[in-house]
Amino acid sequence: MEVGSSGWFxxxxxxxxxxxxxxxxxxxxxxxxxxxxxxxxxxxxxYPSGSRLPAEAALARQYGVSAMTARQAVGVxxxxxxxxxxxxxxxxxxxxxxxxxxxxxxxLRRVLADQENLKVRILRSSVERAAGITCQALGVAPxxxxxxxERLLLHREKPFTLQVGYARFEPESPVVEMMLDxxxxxxxxxxxxxSGFKKGxxxxxxxxxxxxxxxxxxDTPGGxxxxxxxxxxxxxxxxxxxxxxxxxxxxxxLTGRVGVWEE
Amino acid sequence: MEVGSSGWFxxxxxxxxxxxxxxxxxxxxxxxxxxxxxxxxxxxxxYPSGSRLPAEAALARQYGVSAMTARQAVGVxxxxxxxxxxxxxxxxxxxxxxxxxxxxxxxLRRVLADQENLKVRILRSSVERAAGITCQALGVAPxxxxxxxERLLLHREKPFTLQVGYARFEPESPVVEMMLDxxxxxxxxxxxxxSGFKKGxxxxxxxxxxxxxxxxxxDTPGGxxxxxxxxxxxxxxxxxxxxxxxxxxxxxxLTGRVGVWEE
DNA sequence: AAGTGGTCTAGACCACCTA
DNA sequence: AGGTGGTCTAGACCACTTT
Numbered sequence: 001m002e003v004g005s006s007g008w009f010x011x012x013x014x015x016x017x018x019x020x021x022x023x024x025x026x027x028x029x030x031x032x033x034x035x036x037x038x039x040x041x042x043x044x045x046x047y048p049s050g051s052r053l054p055a056e057a058a059l060a061r062q063y064g065v066s067a068m069t070a071r072q073a074v075g076v077x078x079x080x081x082x083x084x085x086x087x088x089x090x091x092x093x094x095x096x097x098x099x100x101x102x103x104x105x106x107x108l109r110r111v112l113a114d115q116e117n118l119k120v121r122i123l124r125s126s127v128e129r130a131a132g133i134t135c136q137a138l139g140v141a142p143x144x145x146x147x148x149x150e151r152l153l154l155h156r157e158k159p160f161t162l163q164v165g166y167a168r169f170e171p172e173s174p175v176v177e178m179m180l181d182x183x184x185x186x187x188x189x190x191x192x193x194x195s196g197f198k199k200g201x202x203x204x205x206x207x208x209x210x211x212x213x214x215x216x217x218x219d220t221p222g223g224x225x226x227x228x229x230x231x232x233x234x235x236x237x238x239x240x241x242x243x244x245x246x247x248x249x250x251x252x253x254l255t256g257r258v259g260v261w262e263e
Numbered sequence: 264m265e266v267g268s269s270g271w272f273x274x275x276x277x278x279x280x281x282x283x284x285x286x287x288x289x290x291x292x293x294x295x296x297x298x299x300x301x302x303x304x305x306x307x308x309x310y311p312s313g314s315r316l317p318a319e320a321a322l323a324r325q326y327g328v329s330a331m332t333a334r335q336a337v338g339v340x341x342x343x344x345x346x347x348x349x350x351x352x353x354x355x356x357x358x359x360x361x362x363x364x365x366x367x368x369x370x371l372r373r374v375l376a377d378q379e380n381l382k383v384r385i386l387r388s389s390v391e392r393a394a395g396i397t398c399q400a401l402g403v404a405p406x407x408x409x410x411x412x413e414r415l416l417l418h419r420e421k422p423f424t425l426q427v428g429y430a431r432f433e434p435e436s437p438v439v440e441m442m443l444d445x446x447x448x449x450x451x452x453x454x455x456x457x458s459g460f461k462k463g464x465x466x467x468x469x470x471x472x473x474x475x476x477x478x479x480x481x482d483t484p485g486g487x488x489x490x491x492x493x494x495x496x497x498x499x500x501x502x503x504x505x506x507x508x509x510x511x512x513x514x515x516x517l518t519g520r521v522g523v524w525e526e
Numbered sequence: 527a528a529g530t531g532g533t534c535t536a537g538a539c540c541a542c543c544t545a
Numbered sequence: 546a547g548g549t550g551g552t553c554t555a556g557a558c559c560a561c562t563t564t
Contacts, residue, residue, distance in 0.1 A: 096462065096495070097372075098371075098493065099367075099368045099369070101368060101465055102365040103365060103366050103465075103467055103517075104362075104365040104366075105364060105365070106362070109360075109362030197359050197522065198359065198522055198523055199520065199521060199522030199523050199524055200359060200361065200520070200522055201519075201520055202361065202364055203517065203518045204366055204512075204518075205512050206468075206469030206470060206471070206487040206512060207487050208469070208487065224471065225469055226469055232359070233522075235308070249468050249469060254366075254467040254468075255464065256465040257463070257465070258462065258463045259461055259462030259463055259496075260461055260462050261462055
């Protein structure tokens with residue numbers, strides 16, 4: 001607030017601790033170094049939340065990098081949710097906001113990518129009639145024939161997840177073969193596997209294991225679990241497959257971080 | 264596969280449909296236009312999954328933009344998980360991979376940001392002794408005093424979420440006041456509110472409503488719910504508050520998208 | 527009018543991968 | 546060795562916000 005007008009000494013024009021500089025010989029890119037400098041400055045309180053960061057041009061001048069490089073640095077911490085850019089106004093330090101966070105499926109990917117230790121066991125496969133939710137999800141009339149498949153995925157001989165899926169029964173469609181192919185499930189999750197779908201929607205829901213689920217997965221009946229619903233669309237944008245994955249929170253931890261994490 | 268070597272006509276040097284161009288008069292930025300062009304090309308199958316996109320320099324030449332602009336366009340669809348950059352090798356079209364997706368807390372934010380229609384009711388607040396999980400989460404010795412607060416959040420007069428939290432009992436700490444302040448909870452989630460924390464960890468778990476929870480939230484006992492656990496750290500990087508939020512999947516839908524969504 | 531972020535250019539050099 | 550993505554520069558103009 002009160003700018004040092006009464007001081008015995010002159011404030012430096014740059015009040016922030018300027019001991020940190022960008023080392024252009026370092027192998028760490030300049031923008032990453034500057035981003036780290038800004039993170040530390042925010043963490044230290046040099047830029048309290050709500051305050052405005054120096055303009056990108058000023059940062060560029062101050063740290064001896066080009067405007068684009070400074071911009072990239074600010075972009076990094078903006079993506080982290082630490083600051084927020086407002087066009088025409090400035091870049092402002094954000095308060096810690098939980099909603100800036102998101103959860104990713106990294107743990108799931110890591111397991112499914114470990115193909116050598118993965119086994120798929122088909123528990124059931126049959127033709128069923130569409131009804132209720134499956135009609136809706138796949139956009140077919142009631143009593144339309146649907147392929148039904150139920151699979152158990154084992155990782156290192158331990159049950160990992162139960163997958164249930166329906167697909168439109170169209171013999172000419174490659175989806176049917178794919179559904180029956182034991183690799184299709186992993187193909188949807190592991191980069192490099194087969195797919196054939198164009199896009200998909202996902203929904204995460206809380207649920208619990210039925211007695212049968214628990215037995216199959218070696219978990220306790222009534223134990224809480226995630227249900228990851230998925231609808232996949234073929235190249236014609238028609239829903240082609242609907243299903244879900246049942247997995248315990250231990251096998252698929254969903255965690256996130258917010259605020260200033262320096263390491 | 265079979266490249267037209269036997270054709271009556273010469274293939275254009277650029278096999279892709281070149282009718283789409285970047286319109287520099289448009290208000291849509293050139294990089295966004297190019298990103299959309301690439302999305303459509305991938306969707307159409309011009310670049311099948313696994314194939315390599317033209318080099319950024321080639322795209323720049325082809326569409327009459329600078330290399331940096333082409334790079335930014337590729338960056339956009341790379342962030343969407345549609346393609347993957349490999350340094351020194353090229354940019355490759357990804358197969359649809361579910362794990363590229365992430366879930367965000369947008370719905371939660373939207374409600375908590377709607378301050379006018381939000382009410383907070385404190386159900387309980389007391390001093391309790393640390394034990395078990397609370398010791399671990401807050402890093403204090405057993406029997407240390409902890410502030411305990413339980414709040415009900417109502418949105419448009421309807422119960423929305425139940426929040427339970429513990430904080431280290433340190434009278435000199437501002438956390439205690441904050442815990443008892445009815446605005447603190449929303450402050451953690453809504454940008455612009457009060458906070459005072461530096462960083463936080465989040466964990467999402469499946470659970471169900473107890474009879475009491477269900478009654479308070481107007482839901483059915485045994486109904487499945489999300490439990491969003493949070494630990495917040497003060498400016499000294501010490502855990503200062505631990506708690507969780509109980510919310511039904513209807514009130515906090517967690518959805519994601521993968522693959523090529525053009526709209 | 528001045529300042530800010532957002533976009534864009536036309537170059538440059540580097541690290542990395544593939545041949 | 547040549548091609549690719551990754552970084553960087555020193556400018557430029559624009560759209561937007563604030564004064």
